Amino acid sequence: MKALLTSFDLLFIAAAFLIMALGLARRWLLWRTKKPTGISGDWQGLKTSLIAHRDILRRPSVGGAHLAAFWGVVIPLVVIILAQFGFIIPQAPAKLLHLIQDLAGVALLIGILFLLFRRLGNTDAEGPTRTMVPMVLLLVILFSGFMAEGARLSILRADSIPWSSPLGWFFSLISPASPVFMQMMIRLHFFTVLGLIAAIPFTFMRHAAASPLNVFYRKQGARAALTLPSIESGEIGAKTVEDLSWKQMLDAEACVACGRCDENCPAAISGKPLSPRKIIRNIREQMETVTADQKRLSNQLGNAAEPPLLEKAVTADEMWACTSCMACVEHCPVFIEPLDKIIDMRRYQVMGEARLPAEARPMIRDLDLYGDVQGKGVAHRTDWALNRQVTQISQTATQNGSDVDTLLWVGCSGAFHPRNQETSRAMVKILKAAGIRFAILGKEEVCCGDPARRLGEEILFRKLARANIDRLNQYQVKKIVTLCPHCLNTLKNDYAELGCKLEVIHATELVMTLIRDKRIALKYPVADNMAIHDACYLGRYNQVYQPPRDICRAVPGARLKETERNRDNGFCCGGGGGRMWLHEKIGRNINVLRAEEMANTDVDLIGTACPYCLVMLDDGVKSLELEKTPKVADIIDVVADSLG
Amino acid sequence: MKIIVCAKQIRHTYARTGKSPESQYIRPEDGVHRVNPHDEAALELALRLKDDYENITVVLLTLGPMIAEDEMRRCMATGADDLYQINVNGHPPYSEDPLDQPDPWVKSDLMARAVKDLKGDLVLCGKASLDKGSGQVGALLAHRLDLPFVSAITDLSMDKSGSTLQVQRSAGRGVREIIECRLPAAFSVDLGCDLRLPKFAKRQWANAYAPRHLDYDADVDAPKIVCTHRFQPRPRPKIVPAPDSRLQAYERIMQLLSGSKVEKKGEMLTGGPESQADGIVAFLKANGFLEPTSADS
Numbered sequence: 001m002k003a004l005l006t007s008f009d010l011l012f013i014a015a016a017f018l019i020m021a022l023g024l025a026r027r028w029l030l031w032r033t034k035k036p037t038g039i040s041g042d043w044q045g046l047k048t049s050l051i052a053h054r055d056i057l058r059r060p061s062v063g064g065a066h067l068a069a070f071w072g073v074v075i076p077l078v079v080i081i082l083a084q085f086g087f088i089i090p091q092a093p094a095k096l097l098h099l100i101q102d103l104a105g106v107a108l109l110i111g112i113l114f115l116l117f118r119r120l121g122n123t124d125a126e127g128p129t130r131t132m133v134p135m136v137l138l139l140v141i142l143f144s145g146f147m148a149e150g151a152r153l154s155i156l157r158a159d160s161i162p163w164s165s166p167l168g169w170f171f172s173l174i175s176p177a178s179p180v181f182m183q184m185m186i187r188l189h190f191f192t193v194l195g196l197i198a199a200i201p202f203t204f205m206r207h208a209a210a211s212p213l214n215v216f217y218r219k220q221g222a223r224a225a226l227t228l229p230s231i232e233s234g235e236i237g238a239k240t241v242e243d244l245s246w247k248q249m250l251d252a253e254a255c256v257a258c259g260r261c262d263e264n265c266p267a268a269i270s271g272k273p274l275s276p277r278k279i280i281r282n283i284r285e286q287m288e289t290v291t292a293d294q295k296r297l298s299n300q301l302g303n304a305a306e307p308p309l310l311e312k313a314v315t316a317d318e319m320w321a322c323t324s325c326m327a328c329v330e331h332c333p334v335f336i337e338p339l340d341k342i343i344d345m346r347r348y349q350v351m352g353e354a355r356l357p358a359e360a361r362p363m364i365r366d367l368d369l370y371g372d373v374q375g376k377g378v379a380h381r382t383d384w385a386l387n388r389q390v391t392q393i394s395q396t397a398t399q400n401g402s403d404v405d406t407l408l409w410v411g412c413s414g415a416f417h418p419r420n421q422e423t424s425r426a427m428v429k430i431l432k433a434a435g436i437r438f439a440i441l442g443k444e445e446v447c448c449g450d451p452a453r454r455l456g457e458e459i460l461f462r463k464l465a466r467a468n469i470d471r472l473n474q475y476q477v478k479k480i481v482t483l484c485p486h487c488l489n490t491l492k493n494d495y496a497e498l499g500c501k502l503e504v505i506h507a508t509e510l511v512m513t514l515i516r517d518k519r520i521a522l523k524y525p526v527a528d529n530m531a532i533h534d535a536c537y538l539g540r541y542n543q544v545y546q547p548p549r550d551i552c553r554a555v556p557g558a559r560l561k562e563t564e565r566n567r568d569n570g571f572c573c574g575g576g577g578g579r580m581w582l583h584e585k586i587g588r589n590i591n592v593l594r595a596e597e598m599a600n601t602d603v604d605l606i607g608t609a610c611p612y613c614l615v616m617l618d619d620g621v622k623s624l625e626l627e628k629t630p631k632v633a634d635i636i637d638v639v640a641d642s643l644g
Numbered sequence: 645m646k647i648i649v650c651a652k653q654i655r656h657t658y659a660r661t662g663k664s665p666e667s668q669y670i671r672p673e674d675g676v677h678r679v680n681p682h683d684e685a686a687l688e689l690a691l692r693l694k695d696d697y698e699n700i701t702v703v704l705l706t707l708g709p710m711i712a713e714d715e716m717r718r719c720m721a722t723g724a725d726d727l728y729q730i731n732v733n734g735h736p737p738y739s740e741d742p743l744d745q746p747d748p749w750v751k752s753d754l755m756a757r758a759v760k761d762l763k764g765d766l767v768l769c770g771k772a773s774l775d776k777g778s779g780q781v782g783a784l785l786a787h788r789l790d791l792p793f794v795s796a797i798t799d800l801s802m803d804k805s806g807s808t809l810q811v812q813r814s815a816g817r818g819v820r821e822i823i824e825c826r827l828p829a830a831f832s833v834d835l836g837c838d839l840r841l842p843k844f845a846k847r848q849w850a851n852a853y854a855p856r857h858l859d860y861d862a863d864v865d866a867p868k869i870v871c872t873h874r875f876q877p878r879p880r881p882k883i884v885p886a887p888d889s890r891l892q893a894y895e896r897i898m899q900l901l902s903g904s905k906v907e908k909k910g911e912m913l914t915g916g917p918e919s920q921a922d923g924i925v926a927f928l929k930a931n932g933f934l935e936p937t938s939a940d941s
Contacts, residue, residue: 236844352843352845354840354843356841361839364841365839369676377658377674379661380659459847
């Protein structure tokens with residue numbers, strides 16, 4: 001299209017962009033009131049996620065179609081805009097450009113047809129809405145563009161297939177060699193493009209503006225970190241959408257309802273009413289209602305009406321079904337996080353309305369009074385270590401931790417649950433075999449606060465965190481090794497936000513380095529076939545996937561089998577996010593689902609790295625009543641057994 | 645209508661991890677300060693009544709120093725309207741040691757005065773406390789105020805006229821009784837109902853709340869009973885897996901039992917048989933098990 005633009009055309013272009021800008025501005029009003037919360041732009045993320053489509057391509061077929069459609073729009077758009085400036089280019093590169101243009105059109109055609117048929121064959125009621133208009137517009141654009149090209153070729157009467165426009169040549173077979181027809185097609189092409197641009201804010205194509213913005217402003221720092229409300233100034237979670245930050249609102253805006261979160265959500269898979277996609281949609285709908293209300297009322301000179309409560313849209317069953325496994329966050333191609341919104345809603349329910357599920361209340365009360373989830377009290381915190389000569393940091397010679405390399409953080413499970421006490425003892429055995437100078441906080445340790453935080457009891461979490469941070473500062477602890485991934489995540493990421501930055505590693509990471517440095521040697525075989533269950537808080541949250549697998553490979557005679565869902569696809573055991581203490585009344589039990597999958601892998605031993613996973617999977621495997629029940633053991637236990 | 649809930653602040657000793665018999669095997673970290681759970685249940689029943697009817701005020705009444713102030717404020721945050729604290733003057737300083745507490749007769753005297761001054765219509769208290777566990781104060785309080793008394797209730801409701809109460813009482817072995825009773829009345833409450841959590845707004849109010857004080861110095865009754873000794877049980881044996889299975893059986897058994905190993909009173913006698921026998925006789929005489937014989941004098 002070499003025709004230069006008339007001033008009329010410029011008017012049309014301006015009008016299209018004006019409509020788009022106004023539409024986007026109206027969307028922007030939805031979340032304009034919120035102040036930014038220390039989030040900086042991320043060019044790198046834009047490069048990998050937008051240019052290379054890394055995250056969208058995790059589903060190869062539909063991701064590939066989107067990649068083709070994306071570049072099929074972007075390349076011709078850029079080329080045509082540049083063409084308006086009338087650069088003089090030599091023949092060969094111009095033809096090459098033409099070829100690229102043509103191929104981009106082919107890519108867009110294939111991509112859009114794939115997506116169209118996929119959408120037509122889809123019966124998902126929660127799926128994307130208003131997708132047909134942009135798709136049809138894109139097809140019209142493609143058709144008119146190629147017809148114009150074909151007409152041009154017909155006029156030129158090219159005999160052989162010109163290598164610079166192969167598809168255009170096919171269209172030249174059916175298009176008349178009439179300049180008027182070519183002009184008509186060019187006009188049609190031009191106005192449809194303008195129509196599509198103007199339609200961006202009002203259709204599905206809104207994601208072309210909001211999603212890259214969301215990728216650009218993606219959350220930095222710890223993965224899936226929760227918001228840090230300032231309790232003192234009365235921030236107690238999300239009562240209405242007004243309590244969400246602008247980033248959280250942008251999240252809701254950027255969602256195209258592709259459903260990858262639902263497909264990976266253990267609650268949704270096991271038949272619970274929770275759907276992360278629906279939560280995001282509910283939030284967006286409420287944002288729209290609030291803005292509409294404000295607009296109406298500002299016309300009427302009245303006071304703003306109370307915005308609708310979030311709990312009107314999101315029921316308690318949905319909110320409390322979340323295991324905070326982060327699968328939804330991990331699989332969202334544009335980094336939307338339903339998780340922090342669910343926790344914000346829980347916070348308001350618990351702190352603002354005192355509506356914690358009844359079965360979790362005794363645990364929260366025990367945490368408050370006794371500092372552990374079992375209510376046994378700090379006095380019993382070192383019972384597991386009786387007879388084991390485990391140094392408490394207060395009993396070291398200098399009493400300030402300088403003669404200790406590593407602090408072993410035992411955690412509530414490791415200190416009190418009989419099954420996990422074994423793991424604690426195994427860890428002590430390994431540390432002693434490797435000759436590491438370590439100590440425990442002993443009776444001065446209280447729960448890290450993870451169960452309270454994920455259940456929304458932020459006040460209690462702060463209280464526990466403050467007690468622990470004071471203690472860690474008092475002993476000038478530098479390095480911590482934890483047995484529980486939940487403690488790991490809390491100490492490493494959550495405490496860092498509260499101003500306690502420490503080197504925190506998980507036991508499997510430490511043991512792996514010990515094996516690699518040959519400070520411990522695994523001598524005895526433990527099991528023939530082993531599978532690893534990836535703990536959410538170790539894997540997805542802290543990206544520790546390899547150490548447990550390396551440890552398994554180091555065990556003599558052990559073969560490592562991967563389950564169907566592993567690593568970042570790993571399936572939750574059902575015990576995270578405080579679900580350990582809640583009843584599972586709806587749908588199937590998540591731990592049984594996971595245990596079934598692991599048992600089907602035909603293994604003798606299921607290795608876990610998390611006390612919750614251990615308990616949940618052990619229950620699950622036993623409830624299957626198989627002929628040959630695989631053993632469930634912590635990897636630390638396996639290493640200790642193999643030491644002899 | 646005014647409901648008075650008597651709440652006792654206690655040091656709840658849940659463990660005995662100490663080694664020495666002098667401290668009754670108790671270490672400072674073996675206990676927590678809290679409000680007696682039975683009293684919390686009493687407060688919950690009062691608050692449920694307050695939810696259902698208008699014009700009900702719930703007043704917390706506590707005796708002695710605020711040793712569990714945070715927990716007391718938490719109770720306030722769950723919905724109570726006022727907190728009165730009775731200072732115990734003219735008595736041995738009220739400490740957290742149950743031995744130093746006034747006897748139930750004295751306690752009930754102080755509390756009966758407070759209930760009269762506050763003009764309470766219904767008095768609820770816990771069935772017993774976790775630290776002392778006499779279970780008398782509620783009954784004595786009802787006696788002094790000449791009120792009908794039902795012990796160990798688990799549920800409470802009021803008819804529409806607001807004059808008759810219906811209580812459910814656990815009579816033990818799973819037997820339940822429904823009892824009707826006219827106001828004013830006094831009940832003691834057993835555990836059983838699910839407790840509520842404080843809401844944030846009320847929590848802030850409770851943290852800023854200044855408790856009111858009551859002083860009853862004059863003519864406090866003399867104690868009728870005196871507790872002279874209080875014995876803690878020895879720590880229960882803990883089974884500790886032996887760390888080293890290659891040891892002799894005797895060693896392993898000693899290790900298995902080491903979790904409960906505590907120092908015992910007394911001393912080991914040394915020397916020959918004669919001197920040991922002398923030592924035993926001297927010990928028995930010194931402790932009054934043997935009368936000093938005339939031969940000795």
